[in-house]
Structures are given as C-alpha cells and as structure tokens.
Amino acid sequence: MKKHFTLITNKYDLFVELRKFRNKKMERLTQPEEEAMRGFWQLGGGFIKEVLELLPEPRPPYTTLASTVRNLERKNYLTSRKLGNTFRFVPSVTAEEYRRRFLGTFVGDYFRNSYKELVSFFAQEQKISPEELQDIIDMIENRKTRS
Secondary structure, three states: OOOOOOOOOOHHHHHHHHHHHHHOOOOOOOOHHHHHHHHHHOOOOOOHHHHHHHHHOOOOOHHHHHHHHHHHHHOOOOEEEEEEEEEEEOOOHHHHHHHHHHHHHHHHHOOOOHHHHHHHHHOOOOOOHHHHHHHHHHHHHHHHHOO
C-alpha cells in the first residue's frame, strides 16, 4: 500500500491537514478492532505483544492481532514507527473522539438524530432508572448555569 504524505511547513498547513482528518468519516470498528484500540488507548501506544497481554481470555493468536492492528493502521486509527525489527503503534484518534463520533453516528442512524429518542428508548426498555434520569437532568441544568 502506498502512503501519501503532505509536507507541513507551517501552523496553517497543520491546521488544514488536521481539519481534513477530523472531518473525514471514521470507519466503524469491528469488535476485535475496538478491543485492540482499547489496549492502545490504555497504554498510550505500544507493541502488539503488550496489547495482546491486555486482552481478555481467550486471547487471539499473535498473527490475528497483528492483522487487526494493520487494519487499524489502514483505517487511520493507528500510526506506526519501526523500532529495530518491530513496530510501535500509537493511536491517531483519542478514545473520547472515537466515542463522540461513534455515538453521533449511532444516534443519527437509529434515533433520527434525536438524543431525546435515545433516552426515551432506554427508559421504555427499563435500562435507565428514574435516579439516573434525574442525574442527567441535573448535569444539564448545572451546565446551563455555568454557561
């Protein structure tokens, strides 16, 4: 796979490239990809072997995880740097950014972009208690008073 790099010579170029990256739609991750990313987020970057040790039993074979990590790199979730005869991988996307984008897409796809419908769904399915709903209301009200 051929990679194309843009030479960044000033802060404006950096800003433009970051903006392009952030506006690019994130590919949805598979369950094994998400598990691997959780390991890299927890470590702040690392080697495949380190992430493998963090995964729950039964752990996948090393080669399976290596394929998953290469897919994450292809999807621009990880970047790599060769160190000796191995690679160290670093997340390109923070856990918070992934969560925010994934939730936004999820709400858009299943709840017509309405967080009210999302909360209503959980209330109807009895997956959220009245106390938890009150906590959410309190958080919203506290945010309004701080603004």
